[in-house]
Amino acid sequence: MTAMEPPVEFAFPFPAYQIQKDFMKELYMCLENGDLGIFESPTGTGKSLSIICGAVKWLLDHEDHKKNDLIVKIAALDTKLREMDEKQTTDWFSIQTDQLKIRNEKQLLQNQLDLILKNEEKMSKIKQKIVGDAKKVFHKSKAVRPDSIDLDSNNREDEKDHDDDDLILEDLSDDSDESDEETDQYQNTKIYYCSRTHTQLSQFIGELKQSPYSSNVRLVPLASRMSYCINKNVKRLKHSNLINEKCLQLQRKKSTAKDEKSLKKSKVTTSCPFLPGNQEALKTQILGAIKDVEDVSRIAQELNTCAYYSSRNSVEDGQVIILPYNSILHKSTRLSLGINLKGNVLIIDEAHNLLDAIERMHSAEITGRNLLHSINQLTQYQNRFESRFSPMNLLSINQLSFCLKKLIHFLGGTSKSNPQDKIAEKSSRLYTLEEFETAAEIDTINLFKLIDFVKNSKLCFKLQKYMDKAGNVVMIHNNKTHKSGLKDFLNTLQGKQSEVVEIPLIVKDDKKSAESQSSSLMAVINFLECLKNNCSDGRVFLLPASTIGQAGLKFVLLNPAAHFIDIVTDARAVVLAGGTMEPISEFKDQLFASAGADPKRIRTFTCGHVVSKDNILATVLTRGPSGTDLEFNYQNRDNKKILDEVGRILSNLCNIAPGGMVVFLPSYKYEITVHEHLEASGILKKLSMKKRIFREPKLTSEVEKTLEDYTKSVNNPQHPRNGSLLFSVIGGKLSEGLNFSDNLGRCIVVIGMPYPNIKSPELQEKIKFLNENMVRNSFHEISTDSSHSRAVIQIFFQAPNAGSLFYENLCMKAVNQCIGRAIRHINDYAAVVLLDKRYTHKSNSLPTWLQNSLVITDSFPNTIRNMAKFFADRKKSNSV
Incomplete structure (x- = not known):
């Protein structure tokens, strides 16, 4: 073509x-x-x-x-x-x-x-x-609304005789009855x-x-079951993995005719009332006109059919498929969709x-608490149903238990430990995957087959359902007491075992850990799955602590x-x-x-x-009003002179900058340091008379309220104030994905440079990995023969400074995201002030559009004059 x-x-x-x-x-x-x-x-x-x-x-x-x-x-x-x-x-x-x-x-x-x-x-x-068919379906579907159906009550009677059948692991087989026939269909x-x-x-x-x-x-919006599910009895599980497993269980059907007959005889209802439903009608709606996730969910509820599977079934006919990062970047999720x-x-x-997202997506962390919960839940489950497991499933369960016990032993505990038990605190250490599996003594286990077993048998879901039925009591270890007395002695002589009474030791966890009990095994399986990576692509970090419950293991992906x-x-x-x-x-x-x-x-x-160059004023200020060098490195973080300079600079800027001013600081800790100093010195009180003061909230749930109040204050300032000032953190909740357009961000101030902690073992290992493994290439022309013809060859060479460059880029990428919060459209304008003399050497790392307006100066009076003229000119041009 x-x-x-x-x-x-x-x-x-x-x-x-x-x-x-x-x-x-x-x-x-x-x-x-x-x-x-x-x-x-x-x-x-x-x-x-x-x-x-x-x-x-x-x-x-x-x-x-x-x-x-x-x-x-x-x-x-x-x-x-x-x-x-x-x-x-x-x-x-x-x-x-x-x-x-x-x-x-x-x-x-x-x-x-x-x-x-x-x-x-x-x-x-x-x-x-x-237009025609969909309307008919809407009217028909409104007659019966399954969302009012109580699935539990409907199935309660039918499940009496089969109460534990759905808790047994799926029998795995190499043979599949599923048809692999492909229909001739155009793949656009x-x-x-x-x-x-x-x-x-x-x-x-x-x-x-x-x-x-x-x-x-034709647009198809894909989303998770968590977003699309309209079955209240499934959605109430809350955890995405549990919702996925429950959904699969409800819509799973046996593949043979014999199994179908057995299923009908058992009278056990396992299907979701929204499946299949009128899938074709919803698919028609999705493909017929552009809709977002909320539109599809709303229509699905009106049609009483599943939005998740309808959207998936629409993909083959769709042209533009909309989906979140993890659905495409995580291979198993991609294949499942x-x-x-x-x-x-x-x-x-x-x-x-993107690089950070891939690394986070394929990294995992577990604690001793996760391992203890998993071991004891798995033990209870195995004791209850061991006689009903197939030999292969029993072998795999035992291998998983062995693996969990070895991991808890590696942290310094045993399967009978309590999370609060003290352990000899080890020093933090990193391992290659090969070193870790050998040190943890799990190198004899085939993790690939073990992970496949867990997924195919639906173990996590089965275990969670069993724990829900059992009251979710975590027995960290069982105290077994034997009955004593003449009757018990006679039973012993007759070869009968004494009845054992299990006294569960209920662990009192804090709210957060209690909520995570249900997903403990999932977290452990995610960690084990990370061990399937290539040995050179990641590292395992030992996270020591004084108690076995707090100690942990973390896998970090180094090669996205x-x-x-x-x-x-x-x-x-x-x-x-x-x-x-x-x-x-x-x-x-x-x-x-x-x-x-x-x-x-x-x-x-x-x-x-x-945006016109005239609408952007960018300044790197290297000295404060009193001539003190502005260098907010680690040694100067608590320097009173520099903190006083910050107060003077903000005070002067507040007099000039109209509307909203956003001040970004390198970390939450330093934001507290600056705020406390300004408050103690009385500068904060003076600032609050010029602009209403806001601070980035600690809780994500409070961000929206803070922004609402900030916006109202900027748009409707109370005399004598001329706007508001918002203290924020680089890389925090307000530095990405939010817009400070127009009056909300007329002046952006970045204090210091947000270099990450160079002493972090993870960061050091990443830098080392890049220095040792990063290869660059270049193209060179060479003569090939006497006729002067030339060929291009590609030469690869080591990049020994790749790690250092990565460290520098981490800082500047975060700064650039903060700067980008201000200018949002062609008529917008803002001043950007970078307070740190180290920015004089980083101008090439700033956005190109900002470099064109950048001025580097050590004169604070000139900065104030330039800014006053800038805002006066903008006010004059806007009034014309």
Whole structure:
């Protein structure tokens, strides 16, 4: 198939800026050529719309091009056949043979074209069906609402004789009765779009609704069972893993006719009342018009059918699939959702923290408390049902118990320990996976098979259900008392065992640990699954403590590319997009190159800001009003002179900056230090007379209320105040994903540089790993022969400073996210003040659009004059 060229003009809801046109053109060619793209477009430049109009335009063109290409090829073969029929020759055998080959080739092409035409007809019917048929279903479905059904009461009588049947492990078999038949269906090209949060995905869907392509594209929003489930009896389990297992149990059916008959005879109801329901009606609604997760859930409730499975079943006919990070980046989740990236496009938005997200997603931590809960719950479960386990399941259960006991022994306890038991505190230490498995004495266990057993047998769900029925009493160890007396003695002589009374020792946990009991085994299994990684890709850290319950183990992934290889290999094209993607070299080296990608596939695009240079005032201030050097390193954190300078600077800025001023500090601890000093020195009281003071809340639940109060205070200042001041933390709850546009963020002040703790063992190991393993490449031309022809060779070389560069980038990426909170649209304006002389050497790491306005100065009076003029000019231009 011939390659397509980008269109001269892209459909856009309003006249596009030049940078948006450039973005869409580059994106179009990235998808067409099957490249790996890194796209940076500052917030406020219409990044989402540029992605939509560039990517969807390519998708529609690609599908049309594919169809037209088949039509042209079939027509060419028809012409060839006619020419052969008209050709007069005596070699009829060769002609017949050639014609047969051409007809076979034509038939293959015709089959592909027929599938496309059949699919178009199917989609056309869906469009026609959505208005008429869906309304009928709504009226019918409102007659009966299963959400009022009490599943427990309905099934209670039926389950009396089979009370424990659903607690027994699934028998595993190598043979499968499931059919692997594939139906001939057209597989259209798909764009998988993912972002970090549900809010960001909803915003993208909203933008797509407003785009010129809203009626031309089929969008499917995928979400977890937690988000989509409308069965109250399942959703009340709260934990996502338990909801998943319960859902699978309810909708699971036996595969053989014999089993089906047995199931009917047993009269045990295990199916969910919302499955299947009217899946086709909901699927029609999803594919017929663009809807977000809330829309799909609402319609599912009205249709009394499952939103989760309807959305999954809609994927094969969808064109743009919306889903969160973990659904695409976690391989097992991706496979369970039936997502096939082969030949399709993946766009990851808000990708600036992608490397960190992959590392967190594939890391795990457990405590001794988790292990003790798991051991004792598993022991109770095994004692209750051991006689009903198959030999293979019993063997696997014993292997899992062995593994858990070895891990608790490694931490310094035993299976009979209590979480509060004191242990000899060990020093923290890190292990390679090989070293850890040997030291913990679990190297004889095949963890791959053990994890498969846990998943396939549904052990975590079965165990949790048993613990719920048993009252969830955790017996840390059983105190067994034997009955004594004449009767008991006679029973002994007759060979009868004495009755044993188990006295459970109920552990009093705090609220947090009590809530986590139900997921203890899941946490342990997640940790064991991490041990399946390549030995060089991660490390296990021993987290010592004074009690066995607090001691822990943590697996840290060091090589995120190990879990990105399949994506790079399978996907037609991968696009990483964000407002601030610098340093781009990290994505090239640590993700694409380390995943084995051809460097020629990597394409980068960076654009400036739509905001005029005159609307941004950026200053690096190296000295305070009294001439004290501003260097907020660890040694100077408690320096009274510097803290006094901070008070003077903020006091002067509050006089000049209108509206909202957001002050970012390196850590929560330093925010407290600064606040306490300002309060003790009386500066805070003076500041509060100019601007109302707010502080970033400690609890996430309080963030929304703080922002509401801050917004009200900025928009309606009480005289003599001219706005509000918000103390926040770099990398905290307010530094990412929130907008301080217009008056909410007229002045952004960043105090110090947020370098992470270099003494952290995890960080040190990451730096060491990068220094030892990071390889860069370059291209060089060389002469190949005497005719002066030249060839390009690729040279790989070690990057010994990769770890140090990574450490620097951690700091600057966090700073750039804070800066990006202010400028949100073309008419916005703000002043950015960086207080630390170390920024003089980091200007190249700041966003490009900020560098164009950056001034480095040690003169505080000049800074105040420039800022006063800046805001006066903005006020004057806005009043015109």
